[in-house]
Amino acid sequence: MLNIQTIRLISFFSFFVLSYFINTANAATIPGSDISHEGSIVYDIAVNIDPSTRMLEGKSVITFNKTREHTLMLDRQFEVTQAFIDDMPYAPQTDSERLHYWQIPYTILRPHRIEIHWRGQLHPLDEAIDHEQTLGRPIAVSGEAGTFLPDAANWYPRVANGLARYTLQLSLPAGQRGLVPGKLTHEQDEDDGYSARFEFDHPAGGIDLMAGPYEIESDHYNGIQDSTIRLRTYFHPQISQLADDYLTTVKRYFELYESWIGAYPYTEFSIVSSPTPTGFGMPTLTYLGINVLRLPFIKNTSLGHEVLHNWWGNGVYPDYKSGNWSEGLTTFMADYTYKEQESTEAAREMRQSWLRDFAALEPGQDAPLTAFTSRTHGASKIVGYHKAAMFFFMLRDLIGDELFNRSIQGLWNMQRFKVTTWSNLQSVFEIISAQDLSFFFDQWLNRTGAPNLTITEVRQEPTDLGHRLHITLQQSEPAYQLRVPVAIQTETGEQTHLFDLQQTKQAFTLDLSEKTQSVILDPDTRLFRLLAPGEAPPILREVMVNPTTATVILSDDDETQQTAATLAEKLQRRTPQLLPANQSISNIPTLVIGLRHEIDGWLESRSLPAKPEEVLGKGTAQIWTLTGPDDSPMIIVSAQDTASLEALIRPLPHYGRQSYIVFDGRQAVEKGVWPMRVQRVKIK
Structure with a gap:
């Protein structure tokens, strides 16, 4: 067994080995990426956008400083007006995927440049879409209330699968202001318009652009390396009064993460409001919906999560082909850490909520962590965020706080601005901890599901010195290697x-x-595992994410029926499977929606428990879970009237972790989770 002094000595010398080992692994395991060509591609872009007409005009000069074959892409909604390679005309090709593309041959045996001019009309801004719809439709949109050009929309000629440095000159009409990730090097705001120039000096995977009728407020933070970090808010006028609080709050996250991980990698950080309910983190900024920013708890939760993404995700890049580890590590070091700072009980409750969410998944909804790339629906978040966060929690338990934190710092020191795989993380943690962690990474990354643990036998016998206790533990096949905590209770x-x-x-x-x-x-609750029957209380998500869920709408009124059907669709993110109200209760997950008197009568007619005390007589709508026939989960939605039911459509889908919730109009006034029951064996 190595003592801590020996481990420290090994860790000190391991940094020299670590750089070679990880970079060799990068080159070997990431075919087709630009790891060996970081910084060899440079964009110089000028773009002019008029939100009133939604017209974009752009010019890009792309310089390739190393010989290699590349493909350039541009969405076909744009017209290419001119294109040159080393001053010679070079027309794009098109394909069936709505893309223009240029194939740049590796036979050009010298540095070369491509100049492309393009123009086109952006899609209209739709302020009615929700966050899931924004995630599912990466298109370039514009309007007076805001412009959002996500990199995935291919709104500029970009190198496929490549990292590039860039400068970008943005021009907008008067009253509009905008930005892209990077360092603001010039800004001019006059009566005839606004312009700003940005530089991104590190290899980046893409460029996102945001603009709107922003009011800008500024502050600064002195980093641990005596660097001045410029802080800004780009807020719509209706929330401009929130700027000071956000600028003050963001400083504490810099203090936390610079001391925990290392120096902030950029020169600025901006908080930008969106007219749609977005929640995105990009290098040097976060893009959050106006209504999201209004929520009082966002400064203490989501803001820190997005700040941390400048280290994990936007400072060290995940290799999506082998799995996105950055969301899990960010969830662990942000969302979960804030619960640890709050109290031991709050942290335990978050771990329990992760296990409850996982228990709500149906067969086929789970996937190994190596298959997770990004959040697309509730099931993917349960795996890619929560299971992955629990992975890092268990890893910290395994190697200890000190070695875990030093491994985090080693990961940052070695992998800044590099595409990084799960195996790279494993290498860092193994070298810093001086432990073979292959079993741990393999069983938690490459397998679906989780161990199903039970105590099958407990007996004790007296001895001369006291008592001898025999405990038999059992787990599902194939076996995991686990350190199982077992509490022994005595007088x-x-x-x-x-x-x-x-x-x-x-x-x-x-x-x-x-x-x-x-x-x-x-x-x-220190292990990621399947909760035993009766151990996990039912929660809303259990019914919401289940693809077999059936919906019962009790009302005969057409308007109420339509409102209930819309609510069911929002909760399940699919067209609901409707059952007649008079049909007998089935043994599948069921969502029941009705007005108060309809719900009360329906429950009584089927000998089901009446409305629980926690919600009885409160608010304009009550929602709770109960266990139906054959232990099937149910959600009951009881509303005072049709308007009260309609008020649930937007907020209720965000409360999947609750067992019950009371709404007064659109406002959640009470919520909670039924108590969790531990696996306890009493000895007589």
């Missing part, structure tokens, strides 16, 4: 022991001075 208290479980069934023995009263499996 004088409780003590937790760790059992190294490596087989599907394994017996353990403890010699104790006192007689054991009961044994509890994983009482603090």
Whole structure:
């Protein structure tokens, strides 16, 4: 067993090995990426946008400083007016995927440049779409209230699968202001229009552009390397009064993450409002919906998450072909860390919520962490954010806080502005901790599901010195290697022991001075595992994400029926499968929607539990879960009237982690989760 002094010595020298090892792994495991050509591509872009007409005109000069074959892409909604390669005309080709493209041959054996002029009308801004729709339709949009050009919309001629540095000159009409990720090097705001120039000096995967009728406020933060970080808000006029609070709050996240990880990699950070309910993190900025920014808790939750993405995701790039680790690490070091700072109980509740969410998945909705790329629906978030965050929590438990934090710093020092795989992370943690972690990474990254743990036998016998306790643990096939926490309760208290479980069934023995009263499996929820029947309380998400969920609408009124059907569609993100109101209760997940008197009568006629005390007589609408026939989960939605039902359509889908919730109009006034029941074996 290595002592801590030996580990520190190994860790010190390992940094020299680490750089070579990781970079060799990068080159070997990321075919087709530009890792060996970082910085060899440079964009110099000038773009003019008029939101009133939605017209964009652009010019881009792309310089290739190394010999290599490349493909340039541009969406076909744009017209290419001129294109040259080293001053010679070079026309684009088109394909069936709505793209112009240029194939740049590797036979050009010298540095070369391409100049492209393009123009076109952007799609109209739709302020009615929700966040999921924004994620699912990466198109370039513009309007007086805002312009958003995501990189995935191919709104500028861009190199496929390449990292590039860039400068961008943006011109907008008077009253509009905008930005792209990067350092602001020039800005001019006059009566005839606004212009700004940005530089991004690191290899970047793409360019997102935002503009709107922004009011700009500024501040600064002094970083740990005596660097001045410019802080800005680009807020719509209706929320401009929030700027000071956001600028003040963001500083504490810089203090936290610079001390935990390392110096902030950029010269500025901006908080930008969006007319649609977005929640995006980009290098040097975050793009959040106006109504999101109004929520009082966002400064203490989502803001820090997006700041941290400047280290993980926008500072060290995930290799999407082998899995996106950055969302899980960011969730662990942001969302979960804030709960740890709040209290031990709050942190445990978040871990329990991750397990409850996972228990709500149906067969086929799960996937290995190596398959997660980005959030597309609730099931992908449960895996890519929550299971991945629990992965890092368990890894910290395994190697200890000190070595975990030093590994985080090692990852940052070695991998800044490089595409990084899960195997690169494994290399860092193994070298810094001086441990073989292959079993841990393999079982949690490459397998679907989770271990199903139970206590199958407990017995004790008296000894000359006290009592001998025999505990048998069992897990599902194939076996995981786990350190299972088991709490032993006696008359004088409780003590937790760790059992190294490596087989599907394994017996353990403890010699104790006192007689054991009961044994509890994983009482603090420190393992990612399948919750046993009855251990997990039902939550809304369990019905919302289940593809077999049926919907019962009780009302005969046409307007109420239509409102209920819209609500069901929003909750399930699909056309609901409707069942007649008079049909007997089935053994599949069921969503029941009706007005208050209809719900009360329906529950009574089927001998189901009445409205629980937690929601009884409160608000204009009550929603709760209960267990139906054959332990099937149910959601009951009871509203005062049709207007109260309509008020749920927008907010209710965001409360999937709750067991019950009360609304007064559109405002959630009470919510909660039914108590979780631990696996406890009492000894007589």
